[in-house]
Amino acid sequence: MVKAVVAGAAGGIGQPLSLLLKASPYIDHLSLYDVVNTPGVATDLSHISSVAKIDGFLPKDDGLKKALTGADIVVIPAGIPRKPGMTRDDLFKINAGIVKGLIEGIAETCPDAYILVISNPVNSTVPIAAEVLKKAGKFNPQKLFGVTTLDVVRAETFVAEISGEKDPAKTVIPVIGGHSGETIVPLFSLAKPSVKIPEDKLDALTKRVQFGGDEVVAAKDGAGSATLSMAYAGFRFAEKLLKAAKGESGIVEPTFVYLPGVPGGDAIAKETGLEYFSVPVELGKKGAEKAHNIIGQANEYEKKLLKACYEGLGGNISKGVEFVANPPK
Ligand SMILES: NC(=O)C1=CN([C@@H]2O[C@H](COP(=O)(O)OP(=O)(O)OC[C@H]3O[C@@H](n4cnc5c(N)ncnc54)[C@H](O)[C@@H]3O)[C@@H](O)[C@H]2O)C=CC1
Numbered sequence: 001m002v003k004a005v006v007a008g009a010a011g012g013i014g015q016p017l018s019l020l021l022k023a024s025p026y027i028d029h030l031s032l033y034d035v036v037n038t039p040g041v042a043t044d045l046s047h048i049s050s051v052a053k054i055d056g057f058l059p060k061d062d063g064l065k066k067a068l069t070g071a072d073i074v075v076i077p078a079g080i081p082r083k084p085g086m087t088r089d090d091l092f093k094i095n096a097g098i099v100k101g102l103i104e105g106i107a108e109t110c111p112d113a114y115i116l117v118i119s120n121p122v123n124s125t126v127p128i129a130a131e132v133l134k135k136a137g138k139f140n141p142q143k144l145f146g147v148t149t150l151d152v153v154r155a156e157t158f159v160a161e162i163s164g165e166k167d168p169a170k171t172v173i174p175v176i177g178g179h180s181g182e183t184i185v186p187l188f189s190l191a192k193p194s195v196k197i198p199e200d201k202l203d204a205l206t207k208r209v210q211f212g213g214d215e216v217v218a219a220k221d222g223a224g225s226a227t228l229s230m231a232y233a234g235f236r237f238a239e240k241l242l243k244a245a246k247g248e249s250g251i252v253e254p255t256f257v258y259l260p261g262v263p264g265g266d267a268i269a270k271e272t273g274l275e276y277f278s279v280p281v282e283l284g285k286k287g288a289e290k291a292h293n294i295i296g297q298a299n300e301y302e303k304k305l306l307k308a309c310y311e312g313l314g315g316n317i318s319k320g321v322e323f324v325a326n327p328p329k
């Protein structure tokens with residue numbers, strides 16, 4: 001019996017993500033939680049003839065607790081998205097409090113669940129989640145994941161446009177670091193099978209992966225940011241985790257984790273000077289079972305990108321930690 005919960009289920013990401021999870025054979029029970037519209041979304045999805053039983057909850061009548069009771073995996077796309085001209089960090093003011101509240105609920109009701117944080121700014125909301133769980137004495141770093149899969153999905157897609165590969169997802173491209181602008185570092189030199197990026201295309205390709213979110217924000221022109229591609233990416237990560245939890249071996253996917261708490265993470269923390277970082281992580285029953293240190297394999301071009309990444313990411317992480325240590329009055 002696997003129970004999944006989506007918190008923020010009525011939103012632009014939440015709805016298509018819930019649809020994909022409802023259709024997954026790996027889920028037996030799906031609970032939707034949001035501050036609005038979950039009864040409608042849940043009723044709509046309940047007509048789909050897949051195995052998962054579904055229900056929806058609002059904050060009233062202890063809805064968060066009811067949604068989270070017995071959860072094995074909680075995916076969080078709750079919070080406001082960007083509009084043109086905003087950075088992900090501009091979302092901090094509102095989304096930090098939303099994530100904090102949801103994680104407090106998880107700490108109380110289902111502390112053993114895998115927690116997948118999609119809400120931006122991921123570079124700060126994951127540290128917030130960790131600090132809230134630490135405070136409650138319930139932190140299991142192997143079960144807390146910042147979802148950076150969309151960066152990987154974009155890298156696969158944009159590289160295929162250059163390489164001509166018919167099935168973009170067949171090329172594995174590690175994207176590491178954080179989830180905003182220059183903190184996103186695609187390591188094309190480590191692609192498997194290897195890809196040849198013409199030198200005059202490398203800068204533009206790198207920037208496109210780093211700022212892919214802006215491309216969607218601009219095209220949506222005030223109507224939000226990536227939702228459908230994010231739902232696909234969030235589902236891809238969630239399903240890989242559930243497959244690994246069921247015993248499938250060899251599943252590795254980049255994700256933003258608390259390095260000191262994941263086997264293999266200490267060496268990466270030492271090298272980067274950061275406690276949180278997205279690296280390819282081996283997934284298993286325990287969650288994040290091994291962080292792969294591939295930083296040393298980056299080429300000179302990528303090492304420069306990493307330097308810029310470390311500078312930006314450190315501040316984002318401290319901001320999240322500080323938010324829980326000294327909550328704004
Ligand atoms: N990690 C990633 O790669 C990506 C992250 N995002 C982020 O995901 C978040 C959601 O984006 P969208 O779905 O487009 O936004 P949206 O505004 O369409 O949906 C957000 C939903 O969260 C709900 N919500 C607000 N407060 C809540 C609370 N306390 N508890 C439960 N639900 C609550 C809202 O009612 C709404 O239904 C944004 O922060 C966005 O920046 C977006 C794309 C990619």
Ligand SMILES: O=C([O-])CC(=O)C(=O)O
Pocket residue numbers: 081082088120150212213214216217225226
């Ligand atoms: O750009 C945004 O604000 C949403 C996001 O994280 C992405 O699309 O990568």
